[in-house]
Amino acid sequence: xxxxxxxxxxxxxxxxxxxxxxxxxxxxxxxxxxxxxxxxxxxxxxxxxxxxxxxxxxxxxxxxxxxxxxxxxxxxxxxxxxxxxxxxxxxxxxxxxxxxxxxxxxxxxxxxxxxxxxxxxxxxxxxxxxxxxxxxxxxxxxxxxxxxxxxxxxxxxxxxxxxxxxxxxxxxxxxxxxxxxxxxxxxxxxxxxxxxxxxxxxxxxxxxxxxxxxxxxxxxxxxxxxxxxxxxxxxxxxxxxxxxxxxxxxxxxxxxxxxxxxxxxxxxxxxxxxxxxxxxxxxxxxxxxxxxxxxxxxxxxxxxxxxxxxxxxxxxxxxxxxxxxxxxxxxxxxxxxxxxxxxxxxxxxxxxxxxxxxxxxxxxxxxxxxxxxxxxxxxxxxxxxxxxxxxxxxxxxxxxxxxxxxxxxxxxxx
Numbered sequence: 001x002x003x004x005x006x007x008x009x010x011x012x013x014x015x016x017x018x019x020x021x022x023x024x025x026x027x028x029x030x031x032x033x034x035x036x037x038x039x040x041x042x043x044x045x046x047x048x049x050x051x052x053x054x055x056x057x058x059x060x061x062x063x064x065x066x067x068x069x070x071x072x073x074x075x076x077x078x079x080x081x082x083x084x085x086x087x088x089x090x091x092x093x094x095x096x097x098x099x100x101x102x103x104x105x106x107x108x109x110x111x112x113x114x115x116x117x118x119x120x121x122x123x124x125x126x127x128x129x130x131x132x133x134x135x136x137x138x139x140x141x142x143x144x145x146x147x148x149x150x151x152x153x154x155x156x157x158x159x160x161x162x163x164x165x166x167x168x169x170x171x172x173x174x175x176x177x178x179x180x181x182x183x184x185x186x187x188x189x190x191x192x193x194x195x196x197x198x199x200x201x202x203x204x205x206x207x208x209x210x211x212x213x214x215x216x217x218x219x220x221x222x223x224x225x226x227x228x229x230x231x232x233x234x235x236x237x238x239x240x241x242x243x244x245x246x247x248x249x250x251x252x253x254x255x256x257x258x259x260x261x262x263x264x265x266x267x268x269x270x271x272x273x274x275x276x277x278x279x280x281x282x283x284x285x286x287x288x289x290x291x292x293x294x295x296x297x298x299x300x301x302x303x304x305x306x307x308x309x310x311x312x313x314x315x316x317x318x319x320x321x322x323x324x325x326x327x328x329x330x331x332x333x334x335x336x337x338x339x340x341x342x343x344x345x346x347x348x349x350x351x352x353x354x355x356x357x358x359x360x361x362x363x364x365x366x367x368x369x370x371x372x373x374x375x376x377x378x379x380x381x382x383x384x385x386x387x388x389x390x391x392x393x394x395x396x397x398x399x400x401x402x403x404x405x406x407x408x409x410x411x412x413x414x
Contacts, residue, residue, distance in 0.1 A: 022158075023158045024057060024060065024061075024158050024159065027053050027056060027057050027158075028057060030053055031050050031053040031054050031057070034046045034047075034049045034050035034053065035047075035050045038050060056156070057158075059155070059156065060155075060156040060157075060158035060159050061158075061159050063154065063155050063156070064152050064153055064154060064159055064160060064161035065161045067101050067102065067103075067104075067152050067154050067161070068101070068104075068150060068152060068161055068162075068163045069097070070095055070096040070097040070098065071093060071094070071095060071096075071101065071125075071150060071163070071165060072093070072094045072096070072165065072168060073091060073092065073093055073094070073148050073150075073165040073166075073167050073168070074091075074092045074094075074167055074168045074169045074173075075089060075090060075091045075092065075145060075148065075167045075169055075173065075174065076089075076090040076169065076173045077089050077090075077145050077173065077174060077175070077176045078176065079172075079175070079176070079177065080176075080177050080178075080179065081112075081137045081176060081177070081178050081179070082137065082178065082179045082180070082181055082182070083137050083138060083139065083140055083178060083179070083180055083181040083265070083274070084136075084137070084138075084181040085136075085137055085181075086134040086135060086136050086137065087112075087134070087135050087137055087176060087178075088132055088133070088134050088135075089108075089132065089133060089134075089135060089145070090130060090131075090132045091106065091120075091130070091131050091132075091133075091148060091167075092128055092129070092130045093122070093125050093128070093129050093130075093131075093150070094125075094127065094128045095125055095126075095127055095128075099126065099127065100124050100125060100126055101124065101125040101152075101154075102123070102124045102125075102152075102154045102155070103121075103122075103123065103124070103152055103153065103154040103155075104121075104122040104124075104125060104150055104151075104152050104154075105119060105120070105121055105122070105150070105151045105152060106118070106119065106120035106121075106122065106131070106133075106148060106149070106150060107119060107148075107149040107150070107151055107162070108120070108135065108148065108149070109149070110135055110143075110145070111139070111141070111143050112135075112137050112138065112139050112140075112141060112143050112176065112178045113135055113136060113137065113138050113139070114138065114139055114264045114265075115264065116136070116138075118133065118135055120133050137178045138264070138265045139178065139264060139265055139270070140178045140179060140180045140270070140273065140322070140323055141177075141178055141323060141324075142175065142176070142177050142178075142323060142324065143175070143176045143177075143178065144174050144175055144176075145167070145174050145175075145176060146166060146167055146174055147164050147165065147166055147167065148164070148165050148167060149162055149163070149164050149165075150162065150163055150164075150165055151163075177323060178323070179277070179319050179322070179323055180270075180273045180274045180276075180277040180319070180322050180323070181274050181277070181278075182274075182277050182278050182281045183274070183278045183409045183410040183413060183414075184278075184282075184410055184413070184414055185278050185279060185281075185282035185413045185414070186413065186414040188249075188279060188282070188283075188350075188376060188413075189376075189396065189398065189399050190348060190375040190376055190399045213226050213229050213237045213238065213239055214237070214238060215235060215236070215237060215238075216230075216235070216236035216237060216238050217238075220238045221238075223372065224238045224239050225237070225238050225239075226238060226239045248288065248289045248290075248291070248308045248345075248346065248347035248348065249279065249283050249288060249289070249290050249291070249308065249347055249348050249349075249350055249376075250290075250291045250292070250293060250308060250340065250345055250347040250348070250349050250350065251276045251279060251280065251290070251291065251292050251293070251350045251352075252293045252294060252336060252337065252340055252349055252350065252351050252352065252374070253272060253273075253276060253292070253293070253294035253295075253304065253325065253352050254272070254294070254327075254333045254336070254352050254353070254354050255294045255295035255303070255304065255325070255326070255327050255328065255329035255331070255336075256327065256329060256330055256331060256332065256333060256354075257327045257328060257329075257330065258330065258356075259333070259354040259355075259356055259382070260327050260354060260385075261356075261382045261383075261385035261386040262385035262386070262388075262405065266385070266388065266405060266406075267385070268354060268380045268382065268385040268403075269327045271380065271385075271403055271407070271409070272352045272354075272378065272380065273322050273325065274409060275352075275378055275401075275403070275409060275413070276292065276322060276350075276352070277318075277319060277322050278409065278413060279350060279413075280292075280315055280318050280319070281315060282413075284310065284311065284312070284314065284315040287310065288310070289308035289309055289310045289314070289347070290308055290309070290310075290314065290315070290318060291306050291307050291308035291309065291318075291345065291347060292304060292305070292306040292318050292321055292322070293305050293306075293336070293340050294325065294329070294336065295329030295331055295336065296329065296331045296335060296336060296339055300339055301339060301343075302336065302339055302340060302343070303329055304321060304325060306318055306321055307345065308345065308347050333351075333353070333354075334369075334370045335370075337349075337351070337369065337370055337371055337374075338370045338371060341370075341371040348375040348376065349374040349375055349376070350374065350375070350376040350377075350378065351374035351376065351377050351378065352378045352380070353377055353378065353379045353380065354380045354382060355379065355380060355381060355382050356382045375399060376399050376401070377399065377400045377401070378401045378403060379400060379401065379402045379403060380403050380404075381402065381403065381404045381405075384404040384405040384406075385404075385405045387405070388405055388406075389405065389406075392404060393407065394407035394408075394412050395412070396412060396413075401413070
């Protein structure tokens with residue numbers, strides 16, 4: 001065996017020993033050795049050494065706690081931020097009693113940045129010391145930033161003490177609203193269907209508002225036949241609709257938690273919210289009306305309901321709803337689509353279809369819809385969000401947008 005090989009085999013053992021031993025343990029063992037030798041031999045100098053080591057251990061344990069005593073905190077946060085952006089937080093530490101505190105460490109575990117820890121080092125605090133730092137936002141929602149953790153190992157670094165401080169700030173200064181990210185949308189293609197005479201494809205106009213029935217004429221679409229009235233009269237009868245503005249869009253989210261997969265910002269529902277916000281901003285910028293629906297309440301009406309509207313105020317209302325919406329309504333998506341159809345809202349529907357497994361090759365076009373198929377379909381591959389890996393990249397084709405884990409939404413919608 002070469003000398004190098006012997007060294008390599010000993011390193012893991014040394015690393016394991018180092019992990020179990022700390023400076024406090026070593027000093028305690030040294031103090032015990034000094035005391036035993038001094039007691040056995042009667043050497044006065046070793047008694048002094050024992051007392052010195054013991055005092056060092058006591059100072060290392062007590063001083064960090066004293067260093068955190070008398071601290072108070074206040075902070076300010078921006079009113080608003082968005083996923084993918086940063087929020088600049090301002091924290092002021094104040095002292096009572098001793099004029100200074102040394103070597104403090106701010107430890108931030110913020111709910112809008114799950115899985116991330118923000119560490120800010122402050123060399124010393126003189127009466128009042130203010131620090132500012134940027135935090136990346138990764139999760140939408142409304143948050144109250146009421147507490148902050150402060151830690152220190154001063155003066156010897158052998159032991160650490162930590163304390164959670166309640167921030168003495170106004171309620172508004174502690175509130176942060178994180179909006180969903182908005183990615184650029186280059187355009188939105190709608191599903192193409194066959195016209196009533198079967199001669200050419202036409203762009204689906206969405207569901208218009210029913211007005212009356214009339215006798216069937218050659219070329220009428222079979223989808224418009226009123227079968228109950230036809231059976232009653234013995235002749236084919238079709239439904240007539242008042243045409244509405246085909247520029248209207250209605251985003252229909254699926255709030256059923258059973259169909260969603262993933263965690264935190266990699267959750268399929270978070271992708272759906274981000275897509276909805278992006279389409280809404282794009283539509284408003286083009287002068288279109290945009291609405292939002294999802295879930296059902298006890299009466300069978302959509303629990304989340306914002307009728308199509310135009311302008312900045314409509315976009316603002318929709319984005320605020322998307323900040324708060326949660327996938328917590330155990331209602332089948334088909335029932336939501338039926339309820340939306342019953343409202344008579346004449347708009348092109350953007351459906352968010354979550355597949356619990358891998359999306360079949362034919363995708364949502366193969367589904368049986370309780371109403372006419374939506375004009376735009378956003379499909380989510382459940383398997384890819386569950387595993388965190390996408391077997392196939394996302395794509396868009398003929399009004400159908402396929403989303404997998406890690407899909408670049410800017411490229412998909414651009």
